[in-house]
């Protein structure tokens with residue numbers, strides 16, 4: 001046996017698992033296909049649930065997050081040219097979200113792992129996993145033998161593919177649109193995120209810091225990013241986000257990151273096969289509208305770390321046996337919320353009946369305290385299970 005837990009993938013799931021196991025004195029090796037520089041620069045999520053912030057802070061990797069993260073107590077839903085605030089903290093007993101880039105979380109976790117002595121191998125992609133033997137083959141002929149393998153290698157990794165097809169049930173939905181996302185050197189034009197429903201399509205105004213904004217536009221799934229020069233992006237954002245009274249203008253600035261991300265819902269279950277445990281995007285994907293992917297990865301590895309602690313301390317397998325079921329309860333809640341937000345806010349083929357239903361749903365959410373509370377408690381994230 002080379003190590004107790006072989007972790008494939010150094011995204012948020014793999015790195016946080018390594019951190020939690022390290023604190024519990026459990027040996028693990030992290031294998032990552034890409035370079036350190038690449039994973040530290042990869043721009044993705046930026047909205048952290050209250051529970052995610054708590055886990056990072058309580059386990060000693062939240063210092064920079066506490067200093068630099070932007071705490072938000074509400075979001076705005078904008079439709080029909082008017083803005084409506086959902087007072088999340090007021091509706092959820094004080095819970096909030098924190099805006100802090102995923103790549104910053106990744107940097108903090110990599111630093112903690114290396115400070116603790118690793119091991120964390122970059123450019124060491126797994127090529128094959130044997131879920132029964134606990135073997136991971138990687139790089140040019142490397143082999144890692146472990147009691148448990150954690151497949152944290154994202155949606156396109158090798159871990160899920162190592163599970164025999166007949167042992168997995170897959171649930172999937174592709175949406176007929178994608179998100180064009182930009183990062184720009186411009187101060188946020190609002191203190192909170194703005195989710196906009198518009199006849200030309202969805203738009204989101206978000207931010208990464210007091211100097212950098214993150215904006216998204218709904219586009220066709222096969223859209224070519226080259227068809228979107230900077231001026232066109234700003235013009236479309238201004239149009240979709242405009243208020244009827246003309247009082248809103250989005251601050252513009254140099255765009256230094258531009259990309260198109262597909263929108264997909266996906267669950268593969270169960271999340272365990274023999275000695276292999278899938279966590280994060282390796283097991284499930286949500287459309288980004290609910291801002292949940294990273295948070296779900298954190299929730300998974302928290303449950304897994306707890307099961308592994310009992311297993312290595314007393315040979316108690318109950319937590320590992322319950323892993324998949326415990327995670328999937330949250331996964332499906334989040335799947336539903338992410339799907340619900342997505343179908344409420346995106347233009348779907350110009351069907352006028354559908355558009356009326358969306359407006360009615362939005363109207364209800366901002367007028368009914370019960371409906372707003374439901375959105376708020378899902379958005380800030382339901383309580384994590386005990387660690």
Ligand SMILES: Cc1cc2nc3c(=O)[nH]c(=O)nc-3n(C[C@H](O)[C@H](O)[C@H](O)COP(=O)(O)OP(=O)(O)OC[C@H]3O[C@@H](n4cnc5c(N)ncnc54)[C@H](O)[C@@H]3O)c2cc1C
Pocket residue numbers: 008009010011012013014031032033034039043044045046047102124125126127152153154155156157158181261279280281282288290291292293294295296297
């Ligand atoms: C454009 C975009 C925007 C997003 N926005 C949000 C958001 O606003 N809020 C939110 O919560 N979520 C968002 N998400 C989703 C979120 O980024 C993911 O859910 C999150 O990264 C999942 O973490 P993970 O560790 O499971 O997977 P990943 O972050 O994908 O990490 C997997 C790691 O495994 C590595 N790997 C892959 N194959 C192998 C292999 N064979 N061997 C070794 N290593 C391997 C990869 O290089 C990667 O480092 C977004 C995603 C994208 C793409």
